Amino acid sequence: MLRPAISVTAALCLSGLSAAQGADDCANAQPISGLGPFDFDNVAAMATPGLADCQGVGVRKDVWYLWTAQTTARMSIQTCGTIPIETRAAVYDGTNCSALVQLDCGSSACPAEPGLLFEAIAGQSYLIRLGARSIGDSGIGTWTMSQSIPTLNPNNDVYYEVVSENLSWPLARDRAAALTWLGRQGRLAVFANQGEVDWVIANVAPQRPWFGLFQDTMSPNYSEPGGGWVWLDGTDLSFANWAAGEPNDTAAGGGPEDFAEMFGNGQWNDAEENHTNTFEFLVEYRDGGIGTNYCVANPNSTGSIGVTSATGSTTVSTNSFNLVADGLPNSTFGFFITSQTQGFVANPGGSQGNLCIGGAVGRFQMQVQNTGATGSITIPADLTAFPNPSMGTVAVMPGDTWNFQAWHRDSVGGGATSNFTNGLEVVFQ
Numbered sequence: 001m002l003r004p005a006i007s008v009t010a011a012l013c014l015s016g017l018s019a020a021q022g023a024d025d026c027a028n029a030q031p032i033s034g035l036g037p038f039d040f041d042n043v044a045a046m047a048t049p050g051l052a053d054c055q056g057v058g059v060r061k062d063v064w065y066l067w068t069a070q071t072t073a074r075m076s077i078q079t080c081g082t083i084p085i086e087t088r089a090a091v092y093d094g095t096n097c098s099a100l101v102q103l104d105c106g107s108s109a110c111p112a113e114p115g116l117l118f119e120a121i122a123g124q125s126y127l128i129r130l131g132a133r134s135i136g137d138s139g140i141g142t143w144t145m146s147q148s149i150p151t152l153n154p155n156n157d158v159y160y161e162v163v164s165e166n167l168s169w170p171l172a173r174d175r176a177a178a179l180t181w182l183g184r185q186g187r188l189a190v191f192a193n194q195g196e197v198d199w200v201i202a203n204v205a206p207q208r209p210w211f212g213l214f215q216d217t218m219s220p221n222y223s224e225p226g227g228g229w230v231w232l233d234g235t236d237l238s239f240a241n242w243a244a245g246e247p248n249d250t251a252a253g254g255g256p257e258d259f260a261e262m263f264g265n266g267q268w269n270d271a272e273e274n275h276t277n278t279f280e281f282l283v284e285y286r287d288g289g290i291g292t293n294y295c296v297a298n299p300n301s302t303g304s305i306g307v308t309s310a311t312g313s314t315t316v317s318t319n320s321f322n323l324v325a326d327g328l329p330n331s332t333f334g335f336f337i338t339s340q341t342q343g344f345v346a347n348p349g350g351s352q353g354n355l356c357i358g359g360a361v362g363r364f365q366m367q368v369q370n371t372g373a374t375g376s377i378t379i380p381a382d383l384t385a386f387p388n389p390s391m392g393t394v395a396v397m398p399g400d401t402w403n404f405q406a407w408h409r410d411s412v413g414g415g416a417t418s419n420f421t422n423g424l425e426v427v428f429q
Helices: 169-177 195-204
Strands: 032-034 038-041 060-068 075-077 087-093 101-108 117-120 125-132 140-148 152-155 160-162 184-188 208-215 227-229 259-262 268-271 280-286 292-294 306-310 321-326 333-339 340-346 354-358 377-380 386-388 391-392 401-412 415-420 423-427
Touching: 038 060, 038 075, 101 117, 101 415, 152 195, 160 169, 160 195, 169 208, 169 280, 169 321, 184 208, 292 306, 306 401, 306 423, 321 333, 321 401, 333 340, 333 354, 333 377, 354 415
Parallel strands: 032 060, 208 280
Antiparallel strands: 038 140, 060 125, 075 117, 075 140, 087 101, 087 125, 152 160, 160 280, 184 280, 208 227, 208 259, 259 268, 292 423, 306 321, 321 377, 333 401, 340 354, 386 391, 401 415, 401 423
16 A cells, blocks of 8 residues: 555445356456455455466465556555455456566555555556465455555655555665656655654654665674664765664664664664564655666566666766666676667677667776665766776766666576666766
């Protein structure tokens, strides 16, 4: 589930699915539309595990719906408190049961319900598969579709929303980076001051989310428990709102505690990577991002795509420009490449990724980074000395357009290989 959300309840209940056994298979999915509530009954559903395509396992005792979107919007599914079992769910694009294209899937218990999230287009149909998380579980209840709209903070022109999915911090980071709103790319929220934290608590009302603060164990400032904490955008921690006695690097389920979660009162706590009590994450959408992403990246061994972005300034005279790559595998090496020419080569040299730049490709090989526990790398790129294969280095000039990508080590199917992020085009001034 996403909050805040606009949830409109319509009188669109179905007859109980125990009386509509055609919904027990994809080919006879129950037609529905609108926002619900919709009846759920998997008591008489077949107990076979079904497709093992939702986080590596199947939706047990599943029932199927064919939902048609009435508006173009981002949608989520809510089951918390309305179905008496732990649910697992998946949503697929289109109506072809023999060639399912999964848009999202999820599994969890209340209050962290499945939180299926997908972009719906008015008039198009989507297959929804809902069942039990555990073998043999069954129950009767209802579920609801909701339209999600992030909330704008007029003080800093940033949109915020809470996504209720029980993920590890790295997976939450990758999930946030894959979201967009009004052309703005999402990321785990980064705070510049206490006022931003207070506004989020008052207007978005998170209960216990991850946000974009982590402990960089590779930093020269690293020490336990309070040294080396940095924001996801690469900036150092300049203000903090830790709860009393935090951070302490002490976890009931074992440590280390290198990632920050927020309590409902806005105070922070350090937690381990897979902290089960952190059942949601806080996403922000900022305007004014540097550059434009292009090219299609292939998923890496995390299951997500790598994303290249930039921070700082495109003004050449300031020479304050940083390259960032997120969504990479943990504890692997990578570096950035650059060119003034875009291109496309699939799987160059046996890589699992796509090379999205061409021409004279320069490599920032003197700034090789390890992704550590965050799956990201950041470098300051000196605008007076961009790498060039024939000239050594060249200076960036106002009006120049440069393209960037990150190459990184990867492992698919147990074999050593490599991959690439998507591309980033930047026009300098």
